[in-house]
Amino acid sequence: MTADxxxxxxWQRLSGEITTSGRLEEADVARLAALGVRQVVNLALDSHPEALAEEGVKLAAEGIAYTHIPVPFDAPQEAHYEAFRAALETGPTPVHVHCIMNWRVSAFFYRLNRDVLGMPEPEARALMVQQWEPDASEKPEWAVWADFIAPKAG
Incomplete structure (x- = not known):
């Protein structure tokens, strides 16, 4: 088996079927294919200076399905989270989910692990903070992310 x-x-491996990371570079496409990745979900904006141009085309050339859910860093929405969940539930596995820094991704998986998969909150948070902790007291602009990951009523 190819090493991570x-x-x-x-880079973070969450399970045998799920890996995550920040931005991908050109050479990473073949590396993901060598790992057996069958789907990539990208939460970053195409307009980011570090975004991989033509990412979907490059992945398709390696036989990897591509789902792009552009999440503005200053405005994550419930619709983005629902699209993320749908991609994971209906797309092929193994799946690799990325953004630019693995911050969006870690927050999305925190919610999924805690609210859907039933992972204890401290364990879900420990996975997230390996990448990022959206603490609004550290940076006020991260308040939108603190709200986004807060447990929802209902």
């Missing part, structure tokens, strides 16, 4: 490419920014 730990030199990809923010």
């Amino acid at each position: 490419p730990a030199d990809i920014r923010g």
Whole structure:
């Protein structure tokens, strides 16, 4: 089996079927294919200076399905989270989910692990903070993320 490419920014293996990271570079496409990844979900904006141009085309050339859910860093919405959940539930596995820093992704998986998969909150948070902790007291602009990951009523 091919070893995990730990030199990809923010690389994290969550399970045998799920890996995450920050931005991908050109050479990473073939590396993901070698790992057996069958789907990539991208939460970053195409307009980000570090975004991989033509990412979907490059992944398709390797036989990897591509789902792009552009999440503005300053405005994550419930619709983004629902699209993320749908991609994970209906797309092929193994799946690799990424953004630019693995911050959006870690927050999305925190909610999924805690609210859907029933992972105890401290365990779900420990996975998230390996990448990022959206603490509004540290940076006020992260308040939108603190709200986004807060438990929802209902």
